[in-house]
Amino acid sequence: MNKQQLVEQIKQKKTFLCVGLDTDIKKIPQHLLSADDPILAFNKQIIDATAPYCIAYKPNLAFYESMGVKGWISFEKTIEYLNSNYPNHFIIADAKRGDIGNTSAMYARTFFEQMNIDSLTVAPYMGEDSVTPFLNYEGKWVILLALTSNKGSHNFQLTADADGERLFEKVLRTSQQWGDSNNMMYVVGATQGRMFEDIRRIVPNHFLLVPGIGAQGGSLEEVCTYGLNSECGLIVNSSRAIIYADNSEQFATAAAAEAHKVQQQMAIELQKKGII
């Protein structure tokens, strides 16, 4: 999916919500455990229920890998289900990969060619040749970690060099030599508040993937105040608050209601900014 198509979806559906498919066998409703593939059964119902209110889905690979081979089957089938039934939803594999060039090239083939996933989160520590193999695919995206939502983001990401440039700023600036706002996005945690201002100074036109709303404590309103640009430029993720809104047989209806609530807040923000 290219940038224009993504912006089109956002305007049409009045939402920039991404639903995080952090599906944990220990947290899904009991009655699903008798299904052939409980993870897939859960995901399908969550997807069907929330699709009108979001423009993206983000399975976090760790949740699937933690179940070994079975988990990979659930992951692949979830992607197939999305590709077959919801081709207008943007798919983010939250994998946080990053390795030497030839290895990153293998990851790119796996996620982009074989699985037809739109985008992949990538860690920047290993630099240019760990990122560029992902940039040669039309309509596919790297989402580079910049300023993450967790406490540990303070350990290294905020370290300033001799000129006062902090590491996350250097990542933003340097990586613009590798790609542009048509094939790169950045992860910026919703918990980072006014830092969005600093980020928008460096990457005014890029999309930002924003985790940390809900369970992690970030505020949607604050993120929008400092992060929205004229094309929206934000994909805001919520995982636990939506997919585990309820643990009964009505879990999907409850997830839809939560997603709808966020969508309505997002519509207000988009209107305030004159985007819709």
Place this chain on the structure above:
Amino acid sequence: MNKQQLVEQIKQKKTFLCVGLDTDIKKIPQHLLSADDPILAFNKQIIDATAPYCIAYKPNLAFYESMGVKGWISFEKTIEYLNSNYPNHFIIADAKRGDIGNTSAMYARTFFEQMNIDSLTVAPYMGEDSVTPFLNYEGKWVILLALTSNKGSHNFQLTADADGERLFEKVLRTSQQWGDSNNMMYVVGATQGRMFEDIRRIVPNHFLLVPGIGAQGGSLEEVCTYGLNSECGLIVNSSRAIIYADNSEQFATAAAAEAHKVQQQMAIELQKKGII
């Protein structure tokens, strides 16, 4: 495997070689392609042939993930084979993971508890809470990326802060508050030459995992001159130069010969340093 057991293996076998199982279906000998699981068949023969000359195996997850579910089956079976037949070999899952705390905790359970792997490579960008969940397992290790072997290592890892401390040095120093030389190692590329001196100043007692010998151009002698400590303190990896030494039905014999050659060089280095 704890540090004492690892050092014991190194002294007994006079080697600190790790064989990298970067197994690529496109590069393995033709005659294996008719096997049920060609990747596993290749790995088993490579392992049987090289086991006397190395103390560790390091499958790079990317090579297995690139084959989807099939690849994960090959990976899990390779680990089972190692655990059943070579319990004294140290297993490194080269996964370069790193995510927020609860996600890292899931990875730790997968690799350490379920698969009984000794160690996992982890990217430091997300900081403390992305690393510490891996440190609570007796005899298990985090191998944190510090100074990698690739060209892109220059983009961020060498950036100095206002006090002149470079990012990889900050990673080494800061992470010592999270663990110690009994549960942490660091990745330092063989291509980094005299930087090993700087690294040994900060982490004199830690083991370093050193990729980049062979195909990537690093020199074993140089690495040893600057990197060896009194307990050896190095695990040097070679992948392509060993496992693809030959492409015929004699591939395993050829791999053994290459591994043996490296082992002999390592024995000399260990003697020079008075470790054996």
